Amino acid sequence: MSNRIIAWPLALLSLVVTLYGLANVMPAIGDFRIGPFDMVFFRGSFFALCAVVVMLSVLGRSDGSFQHRLISLVAVICTLGLLWSSWSFYQISSKLDEAMFLFGPAEMWLALIAAGGSLFFCWRIWGVPVALLGIFGILYMATGHHWPGILQTVEMDMAETLAQNLLYSLDSGILGSTFSIVITTVFPFIILGAVLEGVGAGDSMIRIAFSCMRHTAGGPAHAAVLSSGLFGTVSGSAVGNVVGTGVVTIPMIKRRGFTPNFAGAVEAAASTGGQIMPPIMGAAALVMADFVGVSYLTIIIAVLVPAIAYYGSLFAMIVFESRRLGIKVDANEDNGVGQPTRQDYLNLLLIFAPLGLIVVLLIMGLSPSGASISALALLFPLSFINPAVREKPIKLIQALCGGGRTFSQLLMAIAAVSIVISALSVTGVPLKFGILLGSLVSDSLLLSLVIAAFCCIILGMGMPTLPAYVTVATIAIPAMLQLGLEPLTAHMFVFFIAVASAITPPVALAAFAAASISGGGPVGTSVQASKVGVMIFAIPFAFAFNPLLLTVDSAGVEFSLVAWLWLLVKLVVGILLVATALTGFDKRKLNLVEILVRLAAACFLLAPGMFMDPIGVALTVVALVWHRRADCKVFRLKVAD
Incomplete structure (x- = not known):
């Protein structure tokens, strides 16, 4: 037809x-x-x-x-x-x-x-x-x-x-x-995301991101992370984010000197992270608020530090990969998208004004659906600051049509998940799984989390984040609660791993979409994306053992500023250690022993326990001093030659 x-x-x-x-x-x-x-x-x-x-x-x-x-x-x-x-x-x-x-x-x-x-x-x-x-x-x-x-x-x-x-x-x-x-909470946000995409601020966002990052060695790769993070919080879809921004960013990352697999991996990892970037995130975050019984504002606050840490890890991976490949800063490079104009900066209002209004209204106590509809009401008249919308107002109607079509398709996945939830509920599988898991792992929270993460990745292969999250939450969370995790922490853990399934081989939809643009291998790109975005797997374990990382009292730990700041310092150092270890490069190439020491130091820094911090700090100092002395030795040899 x-x-x-x-x-x-x-x-x-x-x-x-x-x-x-x-x-x-x-x-x-x-x-x-x-x-x-x-x-x-x-x-x-x-x-x-x-x-x-x-x-x-x-x-x-x-x-x-x-x-x-x-x-x-x-x-x-x-x-x-x-x-x-x-x-x-x-x-x-x-x-x-x-x-x-x-x-x-x-x-x-x-x-x-x-x-x-x-x-x-x-x-x-x-x-x-x-x-x-x-x-x-x-x-x-x-x-x-x-x-x-x-x-x-x-x-x-x-x-x-x-x-x-x-x-x-x-x-x-x-x-x-x-x-x-889904229809009372998620639906308005999906329509808002569709309209935000339709008002035409995406191209402006990409131009501004490239302009901001032109003085970094990673250049287009850093711009891809920045623009995908901003675009992803609007779209809430990893694959949609890859398609929306990757067609522009991936070719430029390749031109800077990165491999096709790495170019696709950066875009896939950055686009996947859009689903954990407040304030909109993905549909699963809205459902999680209802499941846990907390306000959506609490979810936003809880996910803020982990989301920023994840994007910080992507920037770090690009920095050290640039050093490894010897890529230098090229501020005069033609980025292919042009320099941002006054109108581009003005168009950012179309993104930040509605998102800011949502945050304000949530703080004032309005429901998520009420906040999103209010933002939608603001966006319609505000969109006319864009000349493209003034020229063709039909774009707004087209955006509404696109939102309805997107949601109708999502609803079919929700129907499948609802069938699974009903089957699990009527047959008592979650209770049986909890008993079985408890008998297998005794009181080992780590093993329980590893099994839950494995189940989530397996079930999430080829699935949207929301179905993967809901299915695993129904099965695994009762067992996780028995081992002492608070509901918010347990649900946030499953949510992060469900998001990560988009870049996890062998079926990684976001990575496969990026590979089709970059020309790299689908499996190679997904493996590289898992390496670039490795912190999306590590951070959930970090806040499961250190709930203070989620900032809110609902995570099960009373907030302490000093302890929280120390935790942030350890997280930043851990991210840098992991980034250098996985790229195999810092000031110079790392040998196998240095890589293992850095990975061990990162694990000890993020693990709970009285004696873990001193060991982590000691290993970090050893790794850095060792590297600095070896680097100085190499420098003296070069000067002597």
Whole structure:
């Protein structure tokens, strides 16, 4: 089917999804209120609208081949099934508060149709891993009583179990509590991010970043980190960030003298970090606030130091890689994007004014959705300071359409995750996993964290951050809480590792996207990205053992300024030690023993315990003195020659 035929209906329906969703979470203005609508009606109707949007997106990808025509036919059938299921959900779920309802085979098959349609679209949009996870959840829910050993579940009525836990419940299933959190909290931020991208400040941000970094040896690589960090906090998508900024930054990083793999790795690592950069971050952070039961402002404060530390580590890796390759400063290099103009600096208001308003409103006590809608209301008139928007105001409508389309696609992944959560909940897997983990690791928090991190990376392969975070949080966090972690710290740990899965081989979506631009190898780029962004794996362990790093009392430690500052000093030194060790270069090339000493020093500095700090400090002093003396010796030999 022609893309041109699909484009207008898709845009129009995406706009309807956006306006309908915003109307539901719109705060009251005096006595005037649009939403929230009746919850059962809104969930069913909103999901139905999103299903049609996703169907049109799938049809728009068709190239006319037999395979694509078959996929298009299945997409239409699945959409009809989802519409029918949404109507049935409204008819039945609205009566559950009034009287008991006995679910039979008809409701079971409708629930399976809803699950099958959602997983089909999830496969088409997000790939096989997410869809397979949902299929596994359904199979386990239906056949768990036949599984051996600890995996065996209590036998239940299949029709009632599948119907209620897949579809007909406001607490579990496709339209359950996770769905509610996403549409009331995450949705406004996704629309705000889409509009922030659409108002055209991205190019200005890149030009300013290149101008600021022109006097550094890393040049374009540092600019990529800076621009991707700013752009990422708006988009909240690692792959979208790579595509949005990487097409400009990666070729320039290569021209400066870095390898294609390193160029792609820097962009992938920087883009991935955008999901942990306040104030917007990714959708998972908004869900985490609801799961933990703290304000979103608390999440922002808690993640601030780790996020800055991560981006600081990227800058450090680039500095020492530049030294290793002998790359010098070239302030006169043509960066290909031109010098920033007055309008570029003015366009930054389009980014910082809405983000600043969000922070102020959160401090004043407004809800995240209310703050994001207020920022959206500010952004619309403010966007006209950009001549491109004044010339084509339709860009704002197009941005709203893009936001609705993006969210509709995300909702299919949420449907798959909701199926998994329901399967885990009804079968008691989190409790069993907690007991099993407790018996395996006894009181070892480190081993528990390593297992949780491994599970998160495995489940996160090929998945968006939000599904990976929610799935692992459901399974692993109860066990982590048993070992003494506070809920905020445990959830933040899982959140960071879920974000890191975007650059973790063998399936690293952000790294693969960067490799397609840089011309490097996908696996090589993902390995290099894991090395460049290694602190995104290390920092979660650091704040798990030192919760003071998260700054807030909810992390489980009373704030102490002196202890906090000392922790920051250790973190900075640890980052520099790791950066030099992994690049194998400081003032000169490091040998294997020096590398191992530096890595050991970093580990001791960030590990808890009375005797860890002195050992870490001693090893750091040994490493630096050793390196300085050896460097002076090399210098004297060169002078003598």
